[in-house]
Amino acid sequence: MKLRLLTGVSALVAVAGLSACSSSGSGDGGSTGGGRTAIDVWLMRDSVSEAFQKDFEKNFEAAHRDIDVRIQIQEWEGIGEKVTAALAGNDAPDVIETGNTQVARFAQSGGLLDLSDKVGELGGDAWIEGLAEPGAWEGKQYGIPYYAANRVVVYRKDLFANAGVDVTRIKTRDQWIAATKKLDKGSQQGIYLPGQDWYAYAGFVWDEGGDLATESDGTWKGALDTPEALRAMAFYKELQALGKGPKDSDEAQPPQAEVMAKGQTAQIISTPGGANVVAQINPELKDELGFFPIPGKTAGTPGAVFTGGSDLVIPVVSQHHDAAFTFVKELTGDTWQKKLAVAMSYVPNKTTLAGAVAADPGASAMAVGAAVGHATPNTPGWAAVEARNPIKDYLTAVLTGGDPEREAAEASDAITDAMKSGS
Structure with a gap:
């Protein structure tokens, strides 16, 4: 959910006709020149600063020389319909940032990759409940907590x-x-x-x-x-x-x-x-x-x-599930979560990382509430x-x-x- 000043999220339209699959059987189906896999990522306006984005891309590609990241910044206005169309087609991006309360709608359609088997690897036992809970649907985890913000x-x-x-x-x-x-x-x-x-x-x-x-x-x-x-x-x-x-x-x-x-x-x-x-x-x-x-x-x-914020999801139709998951793992991992929290005054996705914003009076006050935050009915x-x-x-x-x-x-x-x- 867009939460720079905590505005609401547009109602979404259900996607029909797609079936979910497990992330364990997916692979990377395409590559760019030099054997590199190119992944397209949609991040939302104000999710990251230009400086943070450049720093992350530079370091990510240095650590993963076989992956070429192409981040596209999306506007919040009309994003529900745009994601709906992307999930229903064959040219969806490989990673999408979505408001945490949107995940259930997309998951119900069958358009999102089930990442339940990755929760332990991602440190899910420490996730902020208000991000993790709405990222799940019918007992399966589709949305990976990205960042939180609250009143x-x-x-x-x-x-x-x-x-x-x-x-x-x-x-x-x-x-x-x-x-x-x-x-x-x-x-x-x-x-x-x-x-x-x-x-x-x-x-x-x-x-x-x-x-x-x-x-x-x-x-x-x-x-x-x-x-x-x-x-x-x-x-x-x-x-x-x-x-x-x-x-x-x-x-x-x-x-x-x-x-x-x-x-x-x-x-x-x-x-x-x-x-x-x-x-x-x-x-x-x-x-x-x-x-x-x-x-x-x-x-x-x-x-x-109310815990607002975003989750990261991977569309089923993506041809690069492994590379997409690598991107998600890095951006939601402790190192970059701490940097994101400082750069954007967000609450990190794990309760164990609240100390990262200790020097920021507003963000540290948010972190206290986020520890007992809730989401709207899932x-x-x-x-x-x-x-x-x-x-x-x-x-x-x-x-x-x-x-x-x-x-x-x-x-x-x-x-x-x-x-x-x-x-």
């Missing part, structure tokens, strides 16, 4: 100091609420939380032990009407009231970074990249912005977050839910006075119907 709290150091709030003492949701109440005074917002920030709400649902949808005997249904999700809604409502965020729009309308840049907002929930936007708009705030993980219910556990039908997004309507309905239980039941039914239509 943190971006805060104003000066406003916290003026209110006498010590950020180091905010370890629980109750402490967060108490601090935010002190910050919410006069024209100053304790927190700017739009009413339809459903990813933030999802984190509170997971904190309570619930989920957005549940599966039983192969059937998925919405779960916003469970006691856990209703408790999450109550907390969301309490937090949202400590600011002037609109109840009927999300963090992009208006852009919350623009709101914070105006100078009267103590906190927003965003990826660290949001702080960069704030500072670009209002350079005077550059040194006043800090980060901390979204607090959890208890001091020992940070708040659950079903191809979820894309239809995001397209219609009854969760946003539900949040607005409750925040504007609707009965939580009645509105939750209606939203759960809408989620159920959407998943049925999208599967």
